[in-house]
Amino acid sequence: MLFSKKRMQTTELKDYNRQLEWIVGKWRSEFSGKVFWPTVPTMTFGEELIIQEAPMAKSANVQFLNFSARAWSHSTKDHFHDEWGFLTADLTGNATLITAGNNGFTTYEVGRVSSNKLVLVLKDIGRISFSRDLPVEDLRRTFIRHDDRYMEQILEMRTATHPKSGYLEHTRVAYTKMK
Incomplete structure (x- = not known):
């Protein structure tokens, strides 16, 4: 198990985060994650969210949800990356996700939550000065809950070199909800 067995909290979400109840929980994909990018080989990975x-x-009077993701290579079991952050929504359905990753990136994403779907776009990004990755210029992250057991995350992006406009799909993960 990649995360501790600490019991997840079950207290009631505040009004503005109730619309995110469908995404709350532990989600896992052993090998359904796929990486696509013109400059890297397509590969399969596992991820726990x-x-x-x-x-x-x-002091802030805002309830956030903790957000954590850990990914690993399906074939070698090597560790890929971690993301840690916070997710929240307001009463009108505006959502914010703030993350920091061990790949040298921090993101500030905003978007809309609707019934079983959350679409976020990059508002700002930070990166360490010695990162070897191409600069990410734009990003769109979509979560879709298909039913009580399955959810999908699609990450699309644009770097300094690919594509010239719009987005290219970078990763797609299908998760199963863990009990």
Whole structure:
């Protein structure tokens, strides 16, 4: 198991985050993650995604959800990357995801949550100065819950070299909800 067995909190989500209840939980894909990009070989990976209630900061009076993702190579079991962050929504369906990853990137993404779907686009990105990756210029992250057991995440992006406009699909992961 990649994450601790600490019990997930089950307290009631605040009004503005109730619309995200469908995404809360532990989601896992052993080998259904796919990486696509013109400059790298297509490969398969596993990923565990945990989204759960975070303690509420009384000073901000905003409830966030903890967001964590850990990915590994399907074939070699080598560790790929981690993402840690916070997700929240307001009463009108505007959503924000803030992440930091061990790949040297931090993201600030905004979008809309609707019934069983969350679409986020890049608002800002930070990166360490010695990152070897091509600069990411735009990103769109989509979560779609297909039913009570299955959810998909699609990550599309544009770098300094690919494509000239719009997005190219970079990863797609189909998760199963864990109990």
